[in-house]
Amino acid sequence: MQKIIYILIAILTANFSATDLFADTISLSKYVKQILVNGKHPKIFKLEESYEAAKENYKKALTKYNxxxxxxxxxxxxxxxxxxxxxxxxxxxxxxxxxxxxxxxxxxxxxxxxxxxxxxxxxxxxxxxxxxxxxxxxxxxxxLTFEGIKASEYNSRIDLLNFEKSIIDYVSKKEDLMVSLVNDYMVYINAMDNFEESNKQLESQKRLLEFATAKYDLGEIPGIELIRSKVSMINEEHRFSETKNDYLNKKKEIYWLLGYPETKEINFDRNLDIDFEIKPVEYFLSRLKFNKDYQLAVRELETARIDYLSVMTQQYxxxxxxxxxxxxxxxxxxxxxxxxxxxxxxxxxxxDSSLDNDYRIKQKKYKDLEDNFKNKTDAIHHDIVTKYNRIMSYKEDRELLGIYYEYALSEYNIVMEQYDKGNANQIDVEHALASLEDVRGKLFQNRKNYIIANFELNKFAGLNIPTDLFISIK
Structure with missing residues (x-):
């Protein structure tokens, strides 16, 4: 089963540099790999258990050939x-x-x-x-009839069809779990970055308060400026406390999933701005048959056809x-x-009149699935295009946010210099800091959204599916 796990996260190791599994530095790929191997995630045991049960059921079905x-x-x-x-x-x-x-x-x-x-x-x-x-x-x-021959041919595949559906369901849920783990990692990285930035701002605000107190004592600023500086200090302490608690809570969860004690020092790799290879949208659309929703729809349609043909051929x-x-x-x-x-x-x-009603019900189910199949195919095409456009939008936003961040940082540094010279007040500092934090927060969120969107598109196009579990559409 570990072979399946390692193949499943091949897309991760292809996009991020891999390091020693037991080193103190944790990359995104190693984080996902270690959790899947460690098996502490609540969903892993149920996934593996259901997959093993499906394999056993298929083996039992084949015992008729023993x-x-x-x-x-x-x-x-x-x-x-x-x-x-x-x-x-x-x-x-x-x-x-x-x-x-x-x-x-x-x-x-x-x-x-x-x-x-x-x-x-x-x-x-x-x-x-x-x-x-x-x-x-x-x-x-x-x-002795064409329908009977087709029913026999389809019916001979029923055990394999059920097993294939179990495999597709297993892989799909495994990929969902992988994307969820990537999301958790990015949320933790953002929480860690927010905590560190908040700590820096707290130290900066302490320095500003000391500076404002000294200026007030010298009579260079009015009392209202000192009060504003003290209020800003209280707000910054509150913000620091919130970001610290958020960081520690997420750290506790991440460490538990990794199987590490909270006292262990780990460096989490923040180098996540590695571009995925964004191929043309036509490439992703061409991989329709690898989409697991499509594969399940094909097999559901085939199963429904088996059901109604089997009833029909009982009268032949x-x-x-x-x-x-x-x-x-x-x-x-x-x-x-x-x-x-x-x-x-x-x-x-x-x-045998008892078969008539059963036949009509199963035939209608098959016809309904057949009619909906094209709609489902069109919906999958639409979803691929939507996910692709979302990635391109995140990429464009990231470039703009990078420019905005440089502007906001420059503005903040200039205001701080002016404040030291007495040419800016506490309100100017707060406005510059608010702009900087707003852009930085959007940049952190964009980083997470961009990476998650790439993994979701790759999953939707079947690029993460393990090669040893791939089921070709017949």
Whole structure:
């Protein structure tokens, strides 16, 4: 199962530099990998449990193709009615060994092959191993209508279809979990950055308060300026307390998922501004068949078709074909006599009104799914375009926010210089700081949104799907 996990996060390791799993520096790719391997996330156990159950169910379904061995023993007695009181009873004993196996055959139906040895008694079977007779038989049921053939072909895939749907559901939920982990990492990085910036601003505000107090003592500023500086200090302390609590709460959760004690020092890699390879939107649209919603829709449609065809073909005739080669040993001799036998049985349903309503319901379900299939395909196309445009919008916003941040930072530095020279007051400082914090907050949020949007688009286009679990559309 770890192989699946490592393949699933290949997209992460392709976009971010990987480091040693047990180093003190944690990158985004290592964070996701370690949590998936560590298995502490509440959703991981249920996901793996359901996937293992699906594999076991599929294995059980395939046991019908296993070789089956059987042994039977019969001891019976018979007596003529006219000799009932004479105690003259004829006893007959026989035993047989048989081996049988099913094979996938024409039109989705299985071919049953059975080989059997029959013995006159158990002693004969154990001593000389020479059977009284041997038989090799073949049995196959042939549908006699086109609909019956199609129903048999589709029905032969039902176990595989169910397993494929389980795989697609497993991969989809695994990818959802991966995106959720990426989101948690980015939220934590933002909380950590906000905490550090808040700490810097708190220290800066302390310096401003000391400066304002000194100026007030010298009579260079009025009392209202000192009061404003003290109020700003209270506000900054409150903001620092909030960002600190937010950071510590998210740190506790992240460390628990990683399996680390909170006392362990870890450097989280902030180098997240690595561009994903943004290919043209046509590339993502061309990957429709890799979309898991599309794959599930295809299989749901096929399952519905199996259901209604199976009911329909119960009213159509079937031809049961039989062939056997039988070899018998002549009594008190080692000579053998072989002959072939052939036969067929034609099953023709007459009337079964109980099937009519069931057929209409299942046929309507299939037709509804068939009609909705194109709408679902169009919706997937629309979602891909929407997600792609969202990424491009985030990218453009990031470039603009970078420019705005440089302006806001320059403005703040200029105002601080003017404040030191007495050419700016506390209100000017607060306005410049508010502008800087607003742009910085938007920049942090844009960073998170941009990365999440890339992972979601890659997931939607099936770029994260593990190669060893990929199901090709037939």
């Amino acid at each position: 070789l089956k061995l059987s042994y039977s023993y019969n001891n019976s007695g018979s007596q003529s009615p006219s000799r009932f009181f004479q105690g003259d009873i004829n006893y007959e004993t026989n035993s047989s060994f048989a081996a049988s196996k099913k094979f996938p055959f024409l039109f989705g139906n299985d071919l049953d092959i059975t080989f059997a040895n029959s013995y006159s008694d158990i002693a004969s079977a154990m001593n000389n191993l020479i059977p009284e007779s041997q038989s090799l038989s073949f049995i196959y049921s042939l549908p 005739p079937d031809l049961l074909l039989k062939a056997a080669q039988i070899t018998t040993k002549e009594q008190d001799s080692f000579k053998k006599d072989s002959h072939m036998s052939y036969g067929f049985a034609l099953a023709i349903p007459i009337i």
